[in-house]
Amino acid sequence: MKISILGAGSWGTALANVLACKGEEAWLWARRPEIAEDVNERSANSRYLPGLPLSPSLRADTDLGRVLAGAACVVLAVPCQNLALFLREHRDLFPARIGIVCASKGVELGTFRTMGQVVRDELSGLEPRYAVLSGPSFASEVVANMPTAVALSCADAALADLVQGLFSTESFRVYVNNDVTGVELGGAVKNIMAIASGISDGLGFGENARAALITRGLSEMSRLGAAMGARPATFMGLSGMGDLVLTCTGDLSRNRQVGLAIGRGQTLEEVLAGMHNVAEGVKTTQAVHALGVRQGIDLPITGQVHAVLFENKNPAEAVRELMTRPLREE
Ligand SMILES: NC(=O)c1ccc[n+]([C@@H]2O[C@H](COP(=O)([O-])OP(=O)(O)OC[C@H]3O[C@@H](n4cnc5c(N)ncnc54)[C@H](O)[C@@H]3O)[C@@H](O)[C@H]2O)c1
Numbered sequence: 001m002k003i004s005i006l007g008a009g010s011w012g013t014a015l016a017n018v019l020a021c022k023g024e025e026a027w028l029w030a031r032r033p034e035i036a037e038d039v040n041e042r043s044a045n046s047r048y049l050p051g052l053p054l055s056p057s058l059r060a061d062t063d064l065g066r067v068l069a070g071a072a073c074v075v076l077a078v079p080c081q082n083l084a085l086f087l088r089e090h091r092d093l094f095p096a097r098i099g100i101v102c103a104s105k106g107v108e109l110g111t112f113r114t115m116g117q118v119v120r121d122e123l124s125g126l127e128p129r130y131a132v133l134s135g136p137s138f139a140s141e142v143v144a145n146m147p148t149a150v151a152l153s154c155a156d157a158a159l160a161d162l163v164q165g166l167f168s169t170e171s172f173r174v175y176v177n178n179d180v181t182g183v184e185l186g187g188a189v190k191n192i193m194a195i196a197s198g199i200s201d202g203l204g205f206g207e208n209a210r211a212a213l214i215t216r217g218l219s220e221m222s223r224l225g226a227a228m229g230a231r232p233a234t235f236m237g238l239s240g241m242g243d244l245v246l247t248c249t250g251d252l253s254r255n256r257q258v259g260l261a262i263g264r265g266q267t268l269e270e271v272l273a274g275m276h277n278v279a280e281g282v283k284t285t286q287a288v289h290a291l292g293v294r295q296g297i298d299l300p301i302t303g304q305v306h307a308v309l310f311e312n313k314n315p316a317e318a319v320r321e322l323m324t325r326p327l328r329e330e
């Protein structure tokens with residue numbers, strides 16, 4: 001069975017490699033020819049996963065038509081803010097009723113669309129079947145075959161079964177649920193909390209502060225989710241609490257690294273200028289903050305991260321304001 005993975009950054013490559021290692025026919029679409037060449041000739045993606053050998057059977061190609069032709073299933077690993085345009089430009093290449101597995105985590109700026117909504121809108125008429133794969137999963141650990149568990153959410157039980165079986169290995173365990181909105185929002189909001197946690201650590205605050213941010217971040221994520229129709233229990237799972245803990249504490253998180261640098265005194269522009277990977281939490285902070293304001297949902301940590309990133313607020317002052325808000329019940 002042919003599976004096409006679109007986006008040859010860290011995560012698309014890692015997921016394609018899981019499939020290739022299992023003997024599945026995984027075709028990775030790369031925007032840049034030098035990445036396709038690195039994968040095909042050296043079984044490596046030195047730009048995004050330096051020092052990590054990939055399966056010799058993994059194939060990459062820059063021709064999207066060739067990658068998509070005859071695919072049984074398509075995995076999307078393109079950054080969230082670029083996904084709509086990408087799908088719009090290439091929609092003619094997508095087969096009707098194709099199974100889509102979105103692996104990107106974020107909310108679209110300006111429209112507040114989750115990636116499921118983006119896929120539905122941009123591929124309307126083609127009736128794609130949609131699933132989202134999310135959870136605590138650093139790409140480099142997945143490529144190194146370290147144990148990882150993720151959530152796959154899908155309203156279509158047949159597609160859920162197929163994708164769960166396709167991706168599951170001894171070191172990559174896939175759990176299934178059908179709360180697509182909950183899984184998507186968990187994956188998006190945890191990136192904002194990872195920036196918050198990085199800022200706190202960068203300021204020199206301790207483990208108490210980080211634990212508070214994780215716990216109150218979970219509450220914030222659940223509040224937003226409830227307003228958007230997600231199930232509260234979903235946020236206690238891998239795509240909520242699991243990913244929140246990983247990215248708020250794990251230094252492999254790019255979002256946490258953005259926060260750390262800002263807490264230590266760099267500006268957002270300086271941090272982003274020095275990164276070649278996407279930190280989805282930056283734009284998702286703008287999107288979720290605006291969504292919260294519009295819908296009247298109380299999102300205090302998101303609001304303070306937004307103020308630090310985009311309103312020039314001093315990070316220490318942001319922490320002080322969070323600590324001195326009106327007292328309330330937990
Ligand atoms: N890296 C991880 O550990 C990890 C794990 C889980 C989920 N994710 C999610 O996966 C998504 C992709 O992240 P990543 O880590 O692979 O990012 P990355 O920065 O490593 O790579 C991004 C990839 O997207 C491509 N790209 C950028 N703009 C594009 C466009 N306009 N059209 C087509 N392709 C474009 C780049 O060429 C690159 O191949 C993000 O939403 C991220 O949150 C990442």
Ligand SMILES: O=P(O)(O)OC[C@H](O)CO
Binds near residue numbers: 253
């Ligand atoms: O590096 P980050 O912060 O984008 O996090 C990567 C994954 O989302 C972790 O599950």
